[in-house]
Amino acid sequence: MISKRIIPCLDVRAGKLTKGIKFKGNVDIGDPVEAARQYYEQGADEIVFYDITASSDKRDIMIDVVRRVAETIFIPFSVGGGVRNLEDMRKVIGAGAEKVSVNSAAVENPRIITQGAKAFGSQCIVLGMDVKKVEKSEKTPSGYEIVVEGGRIYTGIDALWWAKEAQNLGAGEICLNSIDADGTQDGYEIKLTRLISENVKIPVIASGGAGKPEHLAEVLTAGKADAALIASMVHYKTYIIAGIKQFLTEREIKVRNIW
Amino acid sequence: MIAIINYNAGNITSVARALENIGQKYVITDDEKKLASATHVIFPGVGAAGEAMAYLREKKLDSALKNLFASGKPVMGICLGTQIILEHSEENDSACIGLIAGSTRRFPEKLSFGGQALKIPHMGWNSVTFRREHPVFAKIAKEAEFYFVHSYYPAPADEAVVLGTTDYGIKFCSVLTKDNLVAMQFHPEKSGRPGLQILKNFCAWRGK
Numbered sequence: 167m168i169s170k171r172i173i174p175c176l177d178v179r180a181g182k183l184t185k186g187i188k189f190k191g192n193v194d195i196g197d198p199v200e201a202a203r204q205y206y207e208q209g210a211d212e213i214v215f216y217d218i219t220a221s222s223d224k225r226d227i228m229i230d231v232v233r234r235v236a237e238t239i240f241i242p243f244s245v246g247g248g249v250r251n252l253e254d255m256r257k258v259i260g261a262g263a264e265k266v267s268v269n270s271a272a273v274e275n276p277r278i279i280t281q282g283a284k285a286f287g288s289q290c291i292v293l294g295m296d297v298k299k300v301e302k303s304e305k306t307p308s309g310y311e312i313v314v315e316g317g318r319i320y321t322g323i324d325a326l327w328w329a330k331e332a333q334n335l336g337a338g339e340i341c342l343n344s345i346d347a348d349g350t351q352d353g354y355e356i357k358l359t360r361l362i363s364e365n366v367k368i369p370v371i372a373s374g375g376a377g378k379p380e381h382l383a384e385v386l387t388a389g390k391a392d393a394a395l396i397a398s399m400v401h402y403k404t405y406i407i408a409g410i411k412q413f414l415t416e417r418e419i420k421v422r423n424i425w
Numbered sequence: 426m427i428a429i430i431n432y433n434a435g436n437i438t439s440v441a442r443a444l445e446n447i448g449q450k451y452v453i454t455d456d457e458k459k460l461a462s463a464t465h466v467i468f469p470g471v472g473a474a475g476e477a478m479a480y481l482r483e484k485k486l487d488s489a490l491k492n493l494f495a496s497g498k499p500v501m502g503i504c505l506g507t508q509i510i511l512e513h514s515e516e517n518d519s520a521c522i523g524l525i526a527g528s529t530r531r532f533p534e535k536l537s538f539g540g541q542a543l544k545i546p547h548m549g550w551n552s553v554t555f556r557r558e559h560p561v562f563a564k565i566a567k568e569a570e571f572y573f574v575h576s577y578y579p580a581p582a583d584e585a586v587v588l589g590t591t592d593y594g595i596k597f598c599s600v601l602t603k604d605n606l607v608a609m610q611f612h613p614e615k616s617g618r619p620g621l622q623i624l625k626n627f628c629a630w631r632g633k
Binding site: 167168169170171206211236237240241242260261262264286287288289290338339364367368369370390392393422423424425 | 538541551574614
């Protein structure tokens with residue numbers, strides 16, 4: 167039977183990790199390729215890169231990072247951030263990434279999902295959704311709204327509607343990020359994750375709020391997520407992936423234990 | 426020299442990177458002569474059956490592949506490359522190459538396991554239960570898992586060609602083999618060390 171996936175997320179700016187990642191012996195690693203290699207060797211099932219480079223002229227640095235990552239790790243990885251059009255997608259996939267994730271670009275121009283799915287296959291196109299809890303209203307009947315610009319701008323789009331719409335447009339997977347939970351390390355937004363996951367056919371990656379292995383167990387069972395994104399809890403070496411997987415295995419959650 | 430068949434169906438870079446990693450020389454080509462002079466042929470692929478078949482026919486690669494198989498050279502199919510060596514695919518209702526009798530089917534809509542609905546595509550890591558030993562799958566731990574991403578699965582007519590099965594709500598054929606052909610639904614080039622081991626084994630295999 168299929169395993170639940172554990173996916174470390176790396177934020178990259180102009181080719182460097184935005185925060186160093188601590189590995190054994192407290193070595194600080196600022197190189198995303200080296201960090202990806204370490205996580206690959208430690209049992210990550212997939213890796214997500216977010217390019218938060220502000221200026222477009224430095225974007226090509228990321229393409230070089232993607233190329234080097236593809237030579238180094240032999241598990242799937244995706245790249246998000248700054249992917250605005252088909253040409254950006256082609257560059258990222260051509261450099262060796264399995265998947266590209268689109269977020270605000272898809273909100274502005276939903277057709278990019280269909281175009282990407284047609285050109286590269288649905289399995290390549292991940293919809294990144296940043297979501298905030300709001301009052302239930304006519305516009306947002308699910309009580310969750312899509313936000314962009316890191317949560318500063320409310321789009322008026324209902325999160326559940328958007329998830330279904332993206333699926334219909336051809337997205338192969340959803341990476342669901344709760345802005346409310348993000349950075350808290352207090353646990354994922356279980357209700358939101360369950361709501362989205364139960365109402366779409368495509369896999370859902372839960373994101374935002376992971377602080378300890380219990381949180382992953384909760385989102386992968388009660389939250390019905392297919393995969394869990396993790397960041398600080400492994401970047402700061404509070405936990406290692408193998409330890410998290412052992413914990414999940416003890417809870418009878420199937421994860422990949424040989425790599 | 427290993428030849429990777431280039432037919433505009435994505436993901437060829439990943440296979441190439443994996444071969445580099447295990448120290449194998451390769452050529453990416455759609456030229457029948459170059460394919461014929463290779464020691465081993467890999468037929469990869471991601472995408473839709475209909476478009477892939479149209480391209481293969483246009484480049485006469487469908488008949489090239491038949492000739493390669495008949496020549497006794499080791500041939501490996503990966504993902505879409507595995508699906509379209511069957512006779513027919515439900516995806517785009519496409520007539521396919523037909524090296525192996527049978528068809529490629531879509532996963533049923535309502536799959537579930539332990540009370541949880543299963544997603545389509547089948548995307549992620551899953552294991553393979555092997556029915557017998559095969560040189561291409563030597564030194565692979567029983568518990569090893571492989572990376573899958575697909576909505577359709579190979580359903581060969583002859584049970585004898587089924588080498589391994591995978592459980593995703595239904596049990597489907599995830600690895601098949603016939604003579605000098607070995608074909609898998611998962612991506613060895615994305616399946617970590619066990620996947621690289623399979624590629625290594627394949628490159629050392631004589632097809633018998």
